[in-house]
Amino acid sequence: MKRSLTFRGWSIERDEWVEGYYGYNCEHVYYYIVVNDYEYEIVYETLGQFTGKYDIHKREIFENDIVKGEKVTMSCGDCQCCQEKCPIEYGTAIVKWNDYQSSHGGWILEGSDLHWSTLEIVGNTHNKPRDNLD
Numbered sequence: 001m002k003r004s005l006t007f008r009g010w011s012i013e014r015d016e017w018v019e020g021y022y023g024y025n026c027e028h029v030y031y032y033i034v035v036n037d038y039e040y041e042i043v044y045e046t047l048g049q050f051t052g053k054y055d056i057h058k059r060e061i062f063e064n065d066i067v068k069g070e071k072v073t074m075s076c077g078d079c080q081c082c083q084e085k086c087p088i089e090y091g092t093a094i095v096k097w098n099d100y101q102s103s104h105g106g107w108i109l110e111g112s113d114l115h116w117s118t119l120e121i122v123g124n125t126h127n128k129p130r131d132n133l134d
Contacts, residue, residue: 005021005049005050006019006020006021006049006050006060007019007020007021007022007033007047007048007049007050008033008046008047008048008049008050008062009022009031009033009040009042009043009044009046009047009048010042010043010046010126011033011040011041011042012040012041012042012043013040013041014040018033018035018040018042019033019035019050020033020034020035020036021033021034022034022047022049023039025039031044031047043126045126046064046126048062048063048064048065048124049062049063049097050062050063051063051095051107052107053107053116053119055067055119055120055121056117056118056119056120057120057121059121061095061119061121062095062124063095063096063097063107064094064095064096064124064125064126065094065095065121065123065124066092066093066094066095066121066122066123066124066125067092067093067094067095067109067114067119067120067121067122068090068091068092068093068114068119068120068122069090069091069093069114069115069116069118069119069120070088070089070090070114070115070118071088071089071090071091071112071113071114071115072113072114072115091111091112091113091114092111092112092122093109093110093111093112093114094109094110094111094125095107095108095109095110096108096109096110
């Protein structure tokens with residue numbers, strides 16, 4: 001399976017999200033995303049990598065997105081029982097990279113234990129509304 005190395009960052013020039021390849025200009029000291037052979041300077045702190053995962057609306061999940069979804073509960077210790085009888089709990093988390101995590105390719109849901117298959121993107125840590133992420 002081929003891994004996508006797509007990045008997203010907030011373009012200073014366009015005042016919106018741009019997605020593409022990430023780069024750094026040593027001479028002029030700025031970070032950029034390349035879209036259609038054009039370098040858009042970005043706010044470095046907004047840089048996030050595509051996780052290879054999608055939310056329930058089939059939108060790409062990027063590093064630093066805030067997601068909501070169903071929590072992994074298993075309060076009785078029996079997964080089948082919990083799916084049928086236990087109440088569903090919901091929570092939010094921030095998508096982060098962890099070099100020591102292996103179960104989801106290094107991506108973790110910081111702050112909560114949510115089912116990846118139930119995630120919905122609700123924003124990101126840079127206070128840019130979800131409407132601007134599409």
